[in-house]
Amino acid sequence: MVHKIIKLAVTDVRFPTSLEQHGSDAMHRDPDYSAAYVVISTDVGLRGYGLTFTVGRGTEIVVCAVEALAGLVVGKSLEEIISDFRGFYRLLTSDGQMRWIGPEKGVIHLATAAVLNAVWDLWARAEGKVGCGADPKQIVSCIDFRYITDALTEQEALDILMKAQEGKQQREDQMLKEGYPAYTTSCAWMGYSDQQLKQLCTDALNNGWTKFKMKVGADLEDDIRRCRLIRQMIGPDNTLMIDANQRWDVGEAIAWVSRLAEFRPLWIEEPTSPDDILGHAAISKALAPLGIRVATGEQCHNRVMFKQFLQASALQFVQIDSCRLGSVNENLAVLLMAHKFQVPVCPHAGGVGLCELVQHLILFDYICVSADLNNRMCEYVDHLHEHFTSPAVIRNACYMPPKDPGYSSEMLESSVHTHQYPEGDVWKTLLNK
């Protein structure tokens, strides 16, 4: 059966999360979790849903970029796309005119992610699958190896995937039974009071969480007080991670984090500019003696940057993002490079829809690439799942594998309708206040 794509629609969907400081950090004080939400329709009635995550203002720019890409998608069939998915990826990312405003970064790459996420969703729905089904050859055929062959060749990628065929079924069964380990960021956003933080920790501990992330970087004394508080709450054996959201310069990062070493954070996340590979390498080197590692990636904009972070030993945890990189295609490249460099992947999630999407990627990583759970966990934030038709399911602080065919990226029609910006009811009410 051929699925011809006859329409691509995109919507600016925003949730007023800033009203309650959900998601607030040292650099994003008032995020309104948002998405450029894409629906592609085929001539046989099947649809694919995709999105990229944004934090409010500027979503309309990404929507505009999706509209600019639509012409490259509409009129193609799904079968045509997947028969040369690498070529289709490059068609979108290397358009001779549009690549100038990227290339493969910022708005145009976020838009590419939204569009391609919808294509992957369509593909999975058309095949009635949830992921992991594709064979190694088909998987590598989706990856654009341009600019990364000095770190990973197509043959090396294929070898990794072939090797991981062993034990695949057991790992799949294990995941269906136990789920994939997660950590929570919901307890300690920057804008939360100490009281709120304590209550949320108590609740999370009762729900079986053992790994906690808190936001730091605005004020050192505050950070010390809050780190002490959360370490007291969670005890010495649970895991604490800290996240500065790019707040510091290199020297400042080293000095600041050294002051927090007594609270034994596993990692410092985004200590400085997401573009600063050599800076992260310097920070990694300076903090290693303190037992603190460096994590980054949620704003690492493409596989070329991740390649260098790995080559330079600039990170010890790879935080892929399902919507910042060019969809599954580019995430596959990064998962395979991370495996080659033996650096664990701990995906970025939260926002809106990121948990839903990235769970597929990390399950794929375990089942088909790394075969390893050591030092690995996936972020979880308990917000906005109710807007999805197949929300992520957490049991005992683990992601339970999704059951519905697709990429879990479909939002409820009513949610989209109400949160459309600025004409949805939620925004009409807020903007008229």
Place this chain on the structure above:
Amino acid sequence: MVHKIIKLAVTDVRFPTSLEQHGSDAMHRDPDYSAAYVVISTDVGLRGYGLTFTVGRGTEIVVCAVEALAGLVVGKSLEEIISDFRGFYRLLTSDGQMRWIGPEKGVIHLATAAVLNAVWDLWARAEGKVGCGADPKQIVSCIDFRYITDALTEQEALDILMKAQEGKQQREDQMLKEGYPAYTTSCAWMGYSDQQLKQLCTDALNNGWTKFKMKVGADLEDDIRRCRLIRQMIGPDNTLMIDANQRWDVGEAIAWVSRLAEFRPLWIEEPTSPDDILGHAAISKALAPLGIRVATGEQCHNRVMFKQFLQASALQFVQIDSCRLGSVNENLAVLLMAHKFQVPVCPHAGGVGLCELVQHLILFDYICVSADLNNRMCEYVDHLHEHFTSPAVIRNACYMPPKDPGYSSEMLESSVHTHQYPEGDVWKTLLNK
């Protein structure tokens, strides 16, 4: 006198350059040189003009981004902005919601450049100046040192500028008399025939040009033939540079350029991904024994990337861009870092308006920063200057310093009107064909 900004207008202006293959290279086969063109108006009638360069499709996305930034500009006075220009720069680049879709890269950063270029133009017009007037303290107050203090501190920047006060007047006089050395890219675009290339070289030699750049990277045998042809045309003593516009992976770049070594190119420009700092470092190291150096920068998206290119010895020529970096503010940071690392700056120009704008930056570099012309030259492309009210002036293959107050960024109203996309007459005719 206070100049309050009361309006910001932005226009999508496109020139159908692809019709004649002007500007074609290995990655951009059919560029239509374009601009998101910004006009800011003040309550006292003075205007500032700014732009960012694009190559056709996607310009509408940058226009959308400029509109999103407008709210941060309109209502402010010029005096308020320049009294804390660093703060204003950060207001635009670090908006808590919009930074997510950058930060400081791609569409949103191109838009920032267009807006800030207009502010600099307004400032120069308000003071009746052409540049170089500002004192060292005021200059450093325009620079956001965030993320670069490990390479250049504010004090170091100030010291460089203070030191260059010596001999400033002589260099200014020299520039007014002789101009700043330029090279031409107009002879050897990828899409030009050998016959066209020969004719253009002959013309250029007759006009006094001694430095020539040609496009390579699509086909090795073609490149060898064309390199041989151009070297024959220009003779052994003139300078040849080659430009691959990101066509290769790292190993491929080294192998391909080695084959062209016999034609003695001074540099290979953009051999690989503009994001690949470590790749450029490897290429630099491999080509050094052949006497070929590496140039890059036109798509280097911010000061953090340039910092690393310098730290890693990944380039031997810094090619700043007046519209890719965050206007004069960020270019100042890069000029100062380049000086500290003792790497010559040879700006990217061409496109539409880039020559007009960047001549100010390179004159500033010589007069106020580097005090050195050794191994330095500014790109020149002989297209589309007729659309500007103060077009760049070339005499004896040198840029003659601009004489009109401002940033030379004002386009003719009639040009803007006719080339507006898609409603201008030029496009109405082309699109109805």
